[in-house]
Amino acid sequence: MGARADLRDVRELGIERGQRVRFRRGGGRPWHSGRVSGIERDGSIGVIDAKGSSRAVPIQRIEVRTTGARGAPRWESLVAVAARTEQLNLF
Numbered sequence: 001m002g003a004r005a006d007l008r009d010v011r012e013l014g015i016e017r018g019q020r021v022r023f024r025r026g027g028g029r030p031w032h033s034g035r036v037s038g039i040e041r042d043g044s045i046g047v048i049d050a051k052g053s054s055r056a057v058p059i060q061r062i063e064v065r066t067t068g069a070r071g072a073p074r075w076e077s078l079v080a081v082a083a084r085t086e087q088l089n090l091f
Contacts, residue, residue, distance in 0.1 A: 009039045014064075014081040021064055022075060023047055023057045031063075045078070 010017055015036050022031040034047035034055065044056040062078040 010036060012082075013039075013045075013059075013078065014084065015045075015078065019064070021045075021047060021062050021078070023055070023062045025055075025057075025061075 015021070017036055017038060019036045020033065021036055022033055024031055032049055034049045034057075037046035037048050037054065040046050040056045042056065044058050045062055047055045047057050047062070049055055059078050059082070063075040064078050064081050065073055066076045066081065068074045
């Protein structure tokens with residue numbers, strides 16, 4: 001097995017490989033766009049940024065585009081999305 005886990009692991013978090021996300025490199029820094037490439041060995045999320053560089057970003061610093069209650073797009077923490085997905089799998 002290579003540096004990345006298989007795709008099943010990414011889906012368990014409620015995201016797909018190639019999905020657009022935004023991430024922060026540090027506390028108050030601006031958001032950057034990227035696409036999910038997989039899960040790294042250390043558990044962080046592999047993201048390809050707009051310049052094509054590979055980044056290993058902690059799950060706490062990633063937001064996923066979702067649809068709000070009234071149908072409007074919004075950004076939601078990947079931690080919240082993963083928790084909701086995990087709860088659904090219990091049923």
